[in-house]
Amino acid sequence: LAKTTQPISMDSYEGQEVNITCSHNNIATNDYITWYQQFPSQGPRFIIQGYKTKVTNEVASLFIPADRKSSTLSLPRVSLSDTAVYYCLVGEGNNDMRFGAGTRLTVKP
Amino acid sequence: EAQVTQNPRYLITVTGKKLTVTCSQNMNHEYMSWYRQDPGLGLRQIYYSMNVEVTDKGDVPEGYKVSRKEKRNFPLILESPSPNQTSLYFCASRTGFGPDTQYFGPGTRLTVL
Numbered sequence: 001l002a003k004t005t006q007p008i009s010m011d012s013y014e015g016q017e018v019n020i021t022c023s024h025n026n027i028a029t030n031d032y033i034t035w036y037q038q039f040p041s042q043g044p045r046f047i048i049q050g051y052k053t054k055v056t057n058e059v060a061s062l063f064i065p066a067d068r069k070s071s072t073l074s075l076p077r078v079s080l081s082d083t084a085v086y087y088c089l090v091g092e093g094n095n096d097m098r099f100g101a102g103t104r105l106t107v108k109p
Numbered sequence: 110e111a112q113v114t115q116n117p118r119y120l121i122t123v124t125g126k127k128l129t130v131t132c133s134q135n136m137n138h139e140y141m142s143w144y145r146q147d148p149g150l151g152l153r154q155i156y157y158s159m160n161v162e163v164t165d166k167g168d169v170p171e172g173y174k175v176s177r178k179e180k181r182n183f184p185l186i187l188e189s190p191s192p193n194q195t196s197l198y199f200c201a202s203r204t205g206f207g208p209d210t211q212y213f214g215p216g217t218r219l220t221v222l
Contacts, residue, residue, distance in 0.1 A: 032208035043113075043199045043213025044152070087151075089209060095159075097209040098168075099144075099152035 004088045009104040018075045020103050022088030025069050030092040033064060033071045038085045038102070047086075048073070075105075083107045111136045113214035115200050121220045122190055130185045130217050132200030140203050141183040142167065142211075143175065145196040152199065158183055190221040 005023040012018045024033070032051050036044035048055055050062040050071070061074040075082055085104050091097035113134045122128055134141065142157035144167075154167030158177040172194055174186040183202075187194060200214040 034209055036211075041197070041216060041218070043201070043216055044211075045213070046210050049208060049210060091209060093206065093208045095140075095142075095154075095157055095165075095167075098154070101149065101151045 004090055004100055006086075006088050006100065006103045008101065009106070011106050011108060012078055013108050014079055015077050018078050018082070018105060018107075020073045020075075020086055020088075020105065021070055022073070023070045024088070024090045027068050027090055028092070031068075031090050032092060033062065033068075034089045034091075034097065035060070035062065035073050036087045036089065036099075038087065044087060044099070078105075078107045080107050080109060111212065113200055113202055113212050115198075115214040115217050117217060118215060119218050121222065123222050124191055125189050128187050128190060128219075130187075130198060130200075130219070132183045132185065132214060133181050134183075134200075134202040134212070135181065136202060136212065137180065138202035138204055138212075139180070139206075141177070142201050143173070143183070143185045144199045144201065145169065145194075146199065146216075147196050155185070155198075187219075190219075192221050195219060195221050 034049040035047045038044040048060050048062045055062045063072040085102040087102040089097040116131045139160045143155040144152040146152045153169045156175040158164045198217045201211040203211045
């Protein structure tokens with residue numbers, strides 16, 4: 001199982017861009033990188049998923065370098081409502097993905 | 110609306126009193142799973158099911174049972190709850206194929222006295 005390493009916590013201010021990096025040195029060829037967002041007392045919510053290079057949707061962007069040993073979730077112009085825990089998962093499905101402790105992002109006014 | 114529902118949302122019980130937490134999804138997903146979430150430990154998988162009548166242990170299955178008689182339902186059973194099972198529980202589902210994109214229920218907060 002590919003393990004991931006993320007910062008435990010990050011602080012930001014409203015309107016700033018936030019980048020959360022995840023390390024996954026042992027990523028396998030068939031593995032995808034998936035990010036989830038979790039608000040207090042709610043279930044995690046899928047944000048974005050990618051395999052290589054860059055993926056963008058209406059919520060975030062995901063940057064994956066050529067060696068795929070890390071990835072960066074980018075949240076543009078965060079607001080107070082983006083305060084949450086963000087999880088990086090790596091795997092190809094088939095029940096091989098595991099949630100770590102995640103990164104607790106706090107957005108301040 | 111595509112969703113995963115859990116019941117009850119909150120439950121306080123006593124040690125040893127059997128309980129069931131229900132989970133249902135309306136997306137025709139093959140794969141369903143149960144997680145527990147405890148402070149500082151993230152989400153840990155309890156059991157999962159790849160399809161009807163197919164279940165398997167996750168990372169922390171002790172003290173729990175599950176069944177998958179129908180595709181849409183995946184109840185979590187605690188035959189004899191203990192205080193160390195006090196936790197926040199999430200049910201999730203996804204299609205059975207490809208990378209993980211799970212849909213989570215709203216959670217069940219269980220307290221065992």
